[in-house]
Amino acid sequence: MRLSDRKLLFGITGSIASYKAVYIVRHLVKNEGAQIQVVMTKAATEFVRPVVFETVTGSPVYVEMFGEVGFGTVHIDLARESDLLVICPATANIIAKIACGIADDLLSSVALVKGSNMVIAPAMNDQMYLNPITQDNISKLKRLGCVVVECEEGDLACGTTGIGRLAEEKKIILAILRKLREDERLKGKKVVVTAGPTREYIDDIRFISNRSTGKMGFAIAEEALIKGAEVVLISGPNSLEKIPYVNHVEVETAEEMLEELLEHRDADYLFMVSAVEDLVPDRVEGKIKKKDGVSSINIKYAPDVVKSFREKSPGATVVGFSVEVDNAEENTRKKLEEKGLDFIAWNSPDAFASDFNDIVLYSRSGKRWHLPKGKKNDVAQRIIDIVVQGG
Numbered sequence: 490m491r492l493s494d495r496k497l498l499f500g501i502t503g504s505i506a507s508y509k510a511v512y513i514v515r516h517l518v519k520n521e522g523a524q525i526q527v528v529m530t531k532a533a534t535e536f537v538r539p540v541v542f543e544t545v546t547g548s549p550v551y552v553e554m555f556g557e558v559g560f561g562t563v564h565i566d567l568a569r570e571s572d573l574l575v576i577c578p579a580t581a582n583i584i585a586k587i588a589c590g591i592a593d594d595l596l597s598s599v600a601l602v603k604g605s606n607m608v609i610a611p612a613m614n615d616q617m618y619l620n621p622i623t624q625d626n627i628s629k630l631k632r633l634g635c636v637v638v639e640c641e642e643g644d645l646a647c648g649t650t651g652i653g654r655l656a657e658e659k660k661i662i663l664a665i666l667r668k669l670r671e672d673e674r675l676k677g678k679k680v681v682v683t684a685g686p687t688r689e690y691i692d693d694i695r696f697i698s699n700r701s702t703g704k705m706g707f708a709i710a711e712e713a714l715i716k717g718a719e720v721v722l723i724s725g726p727n728s729l730e731k732i733p734y735v736n737h738v739e740v741e742t743a744e745e746m747l748e749e750l751l752e753h754r755d756a757d758y759l760f761m762v763s764a765v766e767d768l769v770p771d772r773v774e775g776k777i778k779k780k781d782g783v784s785s786i787n788i789k790y791a792p793d794v795v796k797s798f799r800e801k802s803p804g805a806t807v808v809g810f811s812v813e814v815d816n817a818e819e820n821t822r823k824k825l826e827e828k829g830l831d832f833i834a835w836n837s838p839d840a841f842a843s844d845f846n847d848i849v850l851y852s853r854s855g856k857r858w859h860l861p862k863g864k865k866n867d868v869a870q871r872i873i874d875i876v877v878q879g880g
């Protein structure tokens with residue numbers, strides 16, 4: 490799990506959105522393995538009872554500065570013992586206090602000790618949010634190095650529509666993961682990932698495609714993002730949720746994928762995870778009717794997308810993915826040579842549509858790694874680590 494070696498201090502303040510923090514804390518504990526200590530302001534306890542967070546985290550919740558749990562300088566210990574302070578939701582009040590260095594309760598005191606090592610997710614009424622005082626305070630925190638997950642537009646609890654909603658859960662979780670798992674070697678690097686199948690049309694209605702769902706490509710894109718990269722994800726038709734902070738580009742055919750890929754030939758890394766459909770039928774305008782008596786379809790091959798990218802972008806590290814059934818190792822290595830790849834990952838054919846994958850990774854220098862069956866995100870993490878190390 491991605492945060493099993495990390496301790497988070499999770500601050501909750503008096504916002505109507507504080508119930509959403511329950512789901513976020515639960516996700517971080519159950520799905521990411523984080524150890525979480527919750528600190529609530531007094532106002533926050535008016536919205537959600539501490540027992541909810543105590544049950545989700547398995548630890549007592551801190552509210553009071555004096556004489557509640559433990560003794561001595563609890564605010565200093567809490568700050569020292571955690572890798573990151575998250576404040577979610579963050580009221581206009583706590584943001585103003587942190588920006589001014591006010592420490593008049595436990596959470597604001599911990600924040601002052603913690604410095605800029607913070608992720609803050611504000612939530613409030615639109616007028617409070619757009620008030621120049623709040624905006625100045627947010628800008629100041631950003632300037633000092635805090636990560637601020639900006640509010641979103643939508644319906645607000647006060648009955649109006651506007652900006653002020655707590656950012657969506659996935660955005661907050663990715664910001665936390667990124668802050669804790671950034672890798673200097675990928676920070677600011679441009680990573681292009683392709684995912685999913687492509688479609689080649691027989692007529693205006695029917696097409697040839699394959700069983701790829703895009704899950705492995707999306708997992709690579711998410712892990713590269715968490716490691717600090719700037720990620721472009723070029724995907725064929727799929728039904729997966731978009732990943733926040735990723736530049737999503739949607740295509741349908743192999744030709745379109747190649748065109749988009751060449752727009753990004755300045756990439757530092759290309760992970761060519763998509764299953765480009767290489768059988769291209771002659772396309773008939775309109776819809777083929779039974780009465781036309783079609784008996785055969787002329788097929789040609791799609792352009793070799795990854796090979797073309799490699800020719801145009803000799804400096805990028807290019808990682809191909811293959812699904813070979815017969816003579817898997819020999820054919821995979823052959824592909825690596827023929828297409829000028831730096832690495833190639835052989836996928837198990839069982840990986841289609843599954844949340845798991847079983848990979849054998851080969852490098853141009855002749856090395857081989859077997860990554861045993863695991864969740865696609867875990868496997869993606871390992872592939873990226875090996876590739877970034879240079880094999």
Ligand SMILES: Cc1cc2nc3c(=O)[nH]c(=O)nc-3n(C[C@H](O)[C@H](O)[C@H](O)COP(=O)(O)O)c2cc1C
Pocket residue numbers: 501502503504505506530531532533579580581582583612613614617
């Ligand atoms: C029903 C209700 C909802 C509130 N929602 C918010 C909110 O979403 N954001 C905010 O900044 N303040 C909100 N407030 C005001 C804060 O609770 C108030 O400013 C409080 O002093 C914040 O204290 P804290 O920052 O110590 O938690 C709300 C107040 C009420 C009564």
